Amino acid sequence: MLDSQVTVTVLLGAGLVATSAGLIAETRSKRALAVRGASAEKQRAAAAAHVAALETEVRQFAEVTMPALVDVIARGYRGVPVPGLHQEQLVGTPVDLAHQAVRQILQEAVAVTRERIGRAARSSVRDIIDEAQTRLHRCQMSVLQEMERHPDGTAYHQSLMNFDHLVTQALHTLQRTRILTGSWPGLQRADCTVREVVESARGRISDYLRVSYTYEPGTGETWLEGRVVEPITVALTELLSNATAYSEGKVYVEVQAFQTGFCVFVDDGGLSMNGFQREEAARQLAQREVLDVTTVRDSGQLGFAVIGRLASEYGFVADVTSTSPQGGVRAVLRIPRELFGHGPSDVEIQAERHAAMVHTTEAPFTEGSLSPGGDGRTPPAVITGPGGLPMRRRRAARTAEPTPDRVPAPADDPDAFSAGLAHLGRTIHDTEQHAFEGDQPHD
Missing domain, CATH: 3.30.565.10 (Histidine kinase-like ATPase, C-terminal domain)
Incomplete structure (x- = not known):
């Protein structure tokens, strides 16, 4: 009789442990998924911010920087400020290098023309x-x-x-x-x-x-x-x-x-x-x-x-x-x-x-000697x-x-x-x- 009770108790304890371990594993899995979801959300937000910064920079270059460069280089206006990058975090990036290359090409084109x-x-x-x-x-x-x-x-x-x-x-x-x-x-x-x-x-x-x-x-x-x-x-x-x-x-x-x-x-x-x-x-x-x-x-x-x-x-x-x-x-x-x-x-x-x-002994200078068809005399x-x-x-x-x-x-x-x-x-x-x-x- 005692053995049956011990066996039941052991089985119940083992089930409780297994259940607890499963609950703990499930909780950890949910937490990991939540963390991964938050990280992905941050990455999506960062990517969206980067795209917005690039759009802003391109718009700044096309609408502000390029007209100012044309005023200075092509029209010769002095004192016109030529702005650089609008987003400081893009300094030294391929975007910055591309903008500098466009500036140089524009200067060369205007100078050659x-x-x-x-x-x-x-x-x-x-x-x-x-x-x-x-x-x-x-x-x-x-x-x-x-x-x-x-x-x-x-x-x-x-x-x-x-x-x-x-x-x-x-x-x-x-x-x-x-x-x-x-x-x-x-x-x-x-x-x-x-x-x-x-x-x-x-x-x-x-x-x-x-x-x-x-x-x-x-x-x-x-x-x-x-x-x-x-x-x-x-x-x-x-x-x-x-x-x-x-x-x-x-x-x-x-x-x-x-x-x-x-x-x-x-x-x-x-x-x-x-x-x-x-x-x-x-x-x-x-x-x-x-x-x-x-x-x-x-x-x-x-x-x-x-x-x-x-x-x-x-x-x-x-x-x-x-x-x-x-x-x-x-x-x-x-x-x-x-x-x-x-x-x-x-x-x-x-x-x-x-x-x-x-000069005093020469004849007076006649009209037409210097004109085309004249006598050619000096x-x-x-x-x-x-x-x-x-x-x-x-x-x-x-x-x-x-x-x-x-x-x-x-x-x-x-x-x-x-x-x-x-x-x-x-x-x-x-x-x-x-x-x-x-x-x-x-x-």
Whole structure:
């Protein structure tokens, strides 16, 4: 009897243990399933968040980043912020690398397209300028020949001077465009004095009567190398034009000598530039690149860009960050001693005298000798250079002290100044070698 009870008790205990173990196993299984379900839910949530982040990033790149890149790279807008990745957790991921690759491709595409357009446009512009410049040079030579046949002070002579002045301004406009397209000024000059350079630049602007030049023999009669005479003259013309355009009253020009060379000061009494204008002017004066015709905004504000191109090419320096004593802008043109010249040699002086004697004995210059279909005779006072191209003669060396007829007339006497400018214009033109078809710059 006892054995049966023990057996039943043991069996009941074993069943209870088995049942408890099953319940425990089932509970653990449910807990594991619950944990796995929660993990899967978290993974699904994380995946959904990642997809949303990618969608946001793609939308940000397409709607914000790309338009900003086009504004900066293609349209040339400055100050436009270009945002990076919107989601910081994507930095360094394949998405970030793909966006950087697209940026680089866009920059290269715009640069290649712009360069092709710019190269073609600059070539076309240079071809047009060459033809126009040649015709204007011929026109100016004809005017000068006509001026030499009539006495100074007459109404006809004055009208010829006015016409020559207009042609000179037109030539300067062509020069500045030619320089910005990567070409040389298109004119080779013989060695000239600093005074002749200043007066030549003065005669190329409209308000030349407002420019007062403080002449000193020690600086005014110093020779500059012919290779840089025209570039420096063009640069000084731009400074004088800028000074007279943005100020009223007199514009003062003074040349001072320093140990390293000469400084040409141009002082006006207009409004001084603000910080942004000075920064922009300094940027243009320091640039070396040719004109990008695809990003030009205002063609009337290219004077500093012209000076910057010439300064970097020929070795002088321009600066407009100072204030003039009159409260306006002080522009400084620094000419190093390496650009000084020696003037005409004895052989050139003898050639000048001989050409002058021949000129006095030759028949008057006939109309049409320079035009197509003329007799082809070289006009008086013009020497034929290498390749048969007409070339202006050099003039005799000047003494240290200027003679009375070479001292600039006071600017407040228009008639006297006009007569003096006419004499100086003929002298300066006699130093020029005009570049006709096929002529190349001489280094």
